[in-house]
Amino acid sequence: MTATAAVSEPHPAHEGCVSMHLEAHTIAPDIAGRAATVLKAVADPLRLRMVALIASAPTGEACVCDLTELAEVTGPTVSHHLKTLKDVGLVTSERRGTWVYYRVAEPYVPTVRALLETLVPASATRHVVHEQGELEHVDRALDAVIRDLAERFPELGAPAAERIVRDSYTSLARRATIRQHLVPLTRHFARQRLEDLRRAASPEGHPPQVLFVCVQNAGRSQIAAALLHRYAGDKVVVRSAGSAPAASVHDAVRPHLDALDAGEAAFPKPLTDDAVRASDVVITMGCGDVCPIYPGKRYEDWQVGDPALASEAGVAAIVDDIDGRVRELLRQLLPDLSLPATRP
Structure with missing residues (x-):
């Protein structure tokens, strides 16, 4: 004889009670x-x-x-x-x-x-980004950078140097695909930022400063900065930055930067408020309204093609375009500067 489990059907009289019970324990539709x-x-x-x-x-x-x-x-x-x-x-x-x-x-x-x-x-998954020894090595290296820059900028104080160095490392590490160069790049970026802080605090007695800003800081702004530095040297302080920096410079642009000896100054860097404050001229290249506006600054927007989307010949034409604009800018900033007839 096989036992059959009895399955009770809901009593019609209970259905309304069940519905009211559920409604009391859930969220109203709206x-x-x-x-x-x-x-x-x-x-x-x-x-x-x-x-x-x-x-x-x-x-x-x-x-x-x-x-x-x-x-x-x-x-x-x-x-x-x-x-x-x-x-x-x-x-x-x-x-x-x-x-x-x-x-x-x-x-x-x-x-x-x-x-x-x-x-x-609860949703996070642990990722081991660095071995413990490597983390300790980075911390020691950053401590050395902080000490060095605190000595270079005593008027700003050691706390400012530490804040800028660690913030610079975090900003660059967020996008870095190759990390072995992060510490020297952090040193360069942090030094620029501290120089900008010092200049913003005491704007008199400095050469003119120009800031080139594009979206990724991976092509146009670096070319412009490298050309201006090649022509003017220390007579003009030049910076470049990106509203949303890329991890690296565009491959198509790299040969042109190498020809201009851009060096480590060409790595993509985020736009900082202090860089704008310290600048006399701010040149934007398609970065929209992300760049802050300060009174007393000269702002220009250069409608320049994006080398990331261009052919080899197109990149060369973009570099020529930027070169002509940089020359005209220098004629206005430094009328007595002698410019070569052709690009180096």
Whole structure:
């Protein structure tokens, strides 16, 4: 004889009770819809990182210039993601002076904190980026750079040197594909930034300073900076930077930079506020409105082709175009400078 398990059917009288019980323990449809919209907004890796950066900032807010350094994307792309977060009410913005600042909207502060303290750690996978010995080696090397630059810039103080060096290393390491050159590149970048700080604090008695800015700082801005330095030498201080720097210079541009002996100055660097403050002339090349505007500066936008999309002949034509523009700029800045008839 086979035993058959009895399966009880729900009693019709219980169906309404079950439905009411479930409704009492779930979310109302309209609230669920609004919550799902917010979750959808942060269900993008870059937007989630933006929210994390904003929420984790010491002052509870982040400047758009900080947010552009999170990934190798253009200024308009950053603006699109921020608009998505604003449209759902997750963040608010406020323009102060030359920059726009973002903060998490007050009603969502506990929610974002819980998200960052629970879901994100639970989802994280441990990655061993460096062996412990290598990390210690980098720390020792950076400590030596900090001591050296603190001695070079005593008026700025050792804390400023340490802050700039470590921030420079973090910014460059975020995009680096080859890490063995990071420490010397950090030294070069940090020294430039400290020089810019010093010049911004005391602008008198310095040669004119020119800043070239493009999106990736991987081609146009480096060519312009290298040409200007070749022609003017120490008579002009020149910088280049990117609103969203690439990991390396475009392959098509590298031979032209090598011919100009650009050296380590050609590596892609993020745009800093101090570089703009210290400059007399700021030349942008398709980087949009990411570059801050300060009174008393001369701003120009050069409509120059992107060598990343050009053929070999096209890159040569772009270099020629930039060369002509650099020559004209130097004729205005240094009328007495003797320029060669042809490019070196």
